[in-house]
Amino acid sequence: MEYLEFELPIKELEDQLQKCMVIGEESEVDVTETCQKIEEKLADTKKDIYKNLTAWQRVQLSRHPNRPYTLDYINALCGDSFLELHGDRTVKDDKAMIGGLGKIGDQSFMLIGQQKGYNTKTRQYRNFGMANPEGYRKALRLMKSAEKFGLPIVTFVDTPGAYPGIEAEERGQGEAIARNILEMSRLKVPVIVVIIGEGASGGALGIGVGDKVLMLENTWYSVISPESCSSILWRSWEYKEQAAEALKLTASDMKRQKLIDEIIKEPLGGAHRDRDKTFTTVKNKIISHFEELKKLSPKELVKQRMDKYSNMGVYNG
Incomplete structure (x- = not known):
């Protein structure tokens, strides 16, 4: 450990x-x-x-090398029933974004999420969990397939951000993320988002629009990482702790601002301290929220989701 x-x-x-x-x-x-x-x-x-714990300490816990990643959750929740689907049908298969069909209990889901690596070799293979445009287009392709067949969608958010390379910009990184946000807001099937680690910037938003957005206790969700914020405001990474506090990026901050729906409690010390307990808790939360959402018609789902995001940031002075 x-x-x-x-x-x-x-x-x-x-x-x-x-x-x-x-x-x-x-x-x-x-x-x-x-x-x-x-x-x-x-x-x-x-x-x-x-x-x-301070905000910065929670950021550190969200990046803990022993913390479970998307595939860990999928394998624990679905077992052998998970079938990974590949490619965006345009460029290539982005290894930083995974997705496929799986069963949680007796219910089939489309499961999508960013995947990080466990060592130097797999981190490079997964591009450190930073998806290219083709990753977001693959995610959207799978979501539209789920909608076509009436399957609920679960996304797992864990990324330091979308890949910022020149080639990603050339292939339309901003457009791909914006397209996902638009399309996810009007999907006619239930969408449950679970933030399991880092939720940074547009990289998280690209698969982060849902009927229910859940955050594990020791995760963060923000427009920018504390280090990047510190480097912009103070021209140094030394002020990352102050930046983390100012950004209000913890789960409790997000819940207070009504930007998420629920905080999922972690075992003492973090999700990695008791993986089985964490997986069971997440599974139960997904099932309970799905049971609630499946009672709504497609029209009601879309309206509720649109209203939810339209009301964010509204200020009555």
Whole structure:
């Protein structure tokens, strides 16, 4: 398990507990009481650290290398029923954006999301979760197929942003994202969006328009990353912590501003600390929201979704 800088006190106590248990196993000394005291202190330390997380610390947790990615969620939720579909039928198959058909329980869904890599090789293969225009066009192709066959859609958002390269701009990155936003707003099937990690800028919005937008507790959603914001405003990345606070990008900030519908609670320490519990919670939330949305007619779905986004940012002075 890898530890972030603010988690080092937890690491020290876990190391002490491990050594204490080893001493007890290798000798005849009774260390039960000592281990119990360390466990109690460890539990208190975890509570103190994780209940007082800053915005920047939540950003760090959302990027934790052990945190589950889109394919982890899909495999856990759908098992062997997932069938990945490839290509945008124009340029190529974007490996940073994955999608396909799968069953959650007895219900078929179209599942789409950004996929990051686990090591240097797979991160390059997945382009660090930054999709090109063909990735967004593939996502839209799959969404329109889902609409054609009356299948609900689930998207998993986890990207540091859409790919900013020259070739992406040449192939119409801005138009592809704008097209997705337009088309998603009027899809005639239920759309559930789950932010599982980073939700940065248009890269997130390209698959982020839905009837229900859910955020895991230790994720962020913003027009720009704290580092980029810091580099623009202060000409340095040193002020990323202040930028994270000012951007109001945490799940609680988003819920307070009515930009998302629900916060999904994570296990203590983050989604990576208890993956199975996280997967079960996400699965239950998707099913419960779908059960609510399937009662609406296509016309009601579109109207409700349009009204929801039209009301965002309205200010009555």
